[in-house]
Amino acid sequence: MTSSQVGFWHFAHAYVRGSWRNEEESTFSLLAKSCHDIDLINYWMDGKRCLKVSSFGTLQHFTKENKPTGAADRCLDCSVEPTCPFSAKKIYLQRLKQGNTGWPVSVVCRDTTTDIESLTEALCYGPYGRCVYNCDNDVVTNQVVNMEFEGGATAAFSMIAFTERLCERKTTIYGTKGELNCEGSGPVYVFDFLSGQKVIHPSDTSNLKQTRLLGHGGADYYLMDSFISAVAENNKSLICTGPDESLASHLLVFDAEKSRKENRVVFCRREDTVKM
Known part of the structure; x- marks a missing residue:
């Protein structure tokens, strides 16, 4: 279960007044703001394909x-x-x-x-x-996405415009042996059902002190660092995902938006059936 806290004033800036306010001029909210979240969920599923998706969302308040x-x-x-x-x-x-x-x-x-x-x-x-109630915006301010993956695993995602926190994720993973929680850049809390103990895993951001790439919680730095290191060392293992994973995530985002617009469950396409 993951939520994306967009931030009340950030949504007004980017998705009501700004460049991503209008689907015809840019794209829909889920692709513009939350494709990374869907991508993360796909990555966490470790190769299990999403079988079906349902999604709901509306344009609220900024009308x-x-x-x-x-x-x-x-x-x-x-x-x-x-x-x-x-x-x-x-x-x-x-x-x-x-x-x-x-x-x-x-x-x-x-x-x-x-x-x-x-x-x-x-x-x-x-x-x-412009007044936020008098713009040409048409993208949704809230959206939920429900996914079912191979093997019966399920995931739920929510994009929320009206939050105090700015561009932060809140994630909970429910497993058979424990529960994991993380908000923003961490730490990660893991509760073990058997021992009843909670372990805290702090995030290491020490490298960020050496760089000006602080965007997206430090992810900009680590993305570039991994790419440059992979090229310099000729080591493909330093790149965790490639075009296949990106295609799968984007197809899922488009299927979710199709579900929202058509008000129905969408059975996901296989990547190998898509003509490039």
Whole structure:
């Protein structure tokens, strides 16, 4: 069982106002945000193929019907803005005033010398200053995916927009001999049914102190480190997955979205039947 906590303001930034808000212009939420989660579940299943999938999800809250009475089309002109947690003033201007010129401010205002004046102008006329209840977004804000794999193993995944934590996973694995829990970058907690003992496995992030690749909880660094080491040492074993695994995960994501749209259980395709 895994959940992806997108973060309330991050979803508003990227999936309501931003580049991944509209399926026709980009893609659907599950592929844009949570293909990595489905990929992880596939990897944890150790080669067992997913047989069938069901999925449910809707666009909630960020709709024109939910626009507060008296709200303007842009945050900088809005009398309701002080009571709105998704306000562009709070997400961008407040961060810049606190000295944050990186993401997400850098996405809104791409000037190399970002200042209040240029950011304010971008919010006045650009897409990131729009009211979240008055955008052209159509991607879902929540989605659950249920999967059944060979051998009877099952997995459940949830993507949640409205969370305090930003882009963190919460995972629980229920086994016959114990239970495993992990949130974010760890540690990993393992409870043994027989002994009744819980063991804590801390995550080793010591290498991250030597690099500026801190994105995605340090995964950017380890991805590049493994690839460069594999090439330098001519050692394929350092690359854990390849195109076959990527194809299987993407097919599963598309099958899940097909299930959601058609409101039915989808029996998954075999990778060897797909024409490339």
